[in-house]
Amino acid sequence: MTCYIAAAGALCALGNDIDTIRQNLFAGNSPGLRPTDAYSAGRALVLGQIVDADLPSLEHLPLIHRSRNNAVLLAAMAQIRPAFDAMAQGLPRQRIAVILGTSTSGSSDGEDGLAAYELAGALPAGFHVRQQELGSPATMLAETLGVSGPAYCISTACTSGAKALAAGARLIEHGMADLVIAGGVDTLAQFTVAGFSAIESVAAERCQPSSANRHGINLGEAAALFILSRNPAAVRLAGWGESSDAHHISAPAPDGRGARAAMTDALARAGINADQIGYVNLHGTATPQNDAMENTAVADRFPGVPASSTKSLTGHTLGTAGALEALFCWLALTDEQHRLPPHIWDGVQDPALPVLPLVHVGQTAPVRAVISNSFAFGGNNIALVLAA
Secondary structure, three states: OOOEEEEEEEEEOOEOOHHHHHHHHHHOOOOOEEEEOOOOOOOOEEEEOOOOOOOOOOOOOOHHHOOHHHHHHHHHHHHHHHHHHHHHOOOOHHHEEEEEEOOOOOHHHHHHHHHHHHHHOOOOOOOOHHHHOOOHHHHHHHHHHOOOOOEEEEOOHHHHHHHHHHHHHHHHHOOOOOEEEEEEEEOOOHHHHHHHHHOOOEOOOOOOOOEOOOOOEOEEOEEEEEEEEOOOOOEEEEEEEEEEOOOOOOOOOOOOHHHHHHHHHHHHHHOOOHHHOOEEEOOOOOOHHHHHHHHHHHHHHOOOOOEEOOHHHHOEOHHHHHHHHHHHHHHHHHOOOOEOOOOOOOOOEOOOOOOOOEOOOOOEOOOOEEEEEEEEHHHEEEEEEEEO
């Protein structure tokens, strides 16, 4: 299968454009990962926030598509719009698809609408219940671009963005599309913060993936978009593997069998041996069970290979996480200095975990292929292989 990544655009806690994200990623600096009680009244939590982004106006959109989530999505799309317009020229509109991952969609707008209702006894004029629909981002973007190929959202929690990339690649592989906009978008909402707090998975301070002191995630928001096509480019989406633990609604199988199966299948689809992988992007949530499972599986499958979790730089961006971390892999493969995304933590190794060669700031290696893991509730797993 030949599916190339022609262009990428993103916003996250690291910055609002690719150049800024690249600079802050490799420096281990995150201007948007900071405490706030905006989504948890009276309790300050460290969250990965999009900072000072000049979001586009939504006045031209139907009311049902006017959400902050869609504004963030359009800001990411603006970064790749020139490349898209050039590549789409001459293609039938039905041969262009939009596949996105999300878990929140317009939830925060629903929260604002209900808060206004409690005060005034009526929903505000600028609110429509359909702003919260999970399918809204894909439908809105397809309408904005004037395309009529497959357009839908995947919502499988933390694997959504990676699954959107795999789904887009399948459309190209099977001749159902010539061009795909794939990725993810998720913005912060009180509902999300309250939900993860209820299951005691949220850390008040910066998360510590793989540390003996880890005890929870930092939530975050982001959008990450890619143009996928058959046209040769610097990086290709070489393969993916998907599996399901069927172990527990929110906990992974402790032995890592599902994670190991996803990574093995991704390598097989890519036609790449494990010893050809030069970097592993960990799902690395900093929860006790995820890190124990994943470190065991990665140490077994990729012994000695540099690895890092980037969630202590961006927060866990849920439906966007797999797409955003694929972006970081793309940046590593295209970086002229051969830098790798660093693992930012307190350095306190958990003696119960296998020791992984975690990447430090400034570490370099000329890698040709990388793998990125995403694991979600219900034990659903995906691994993506990107290759130069």
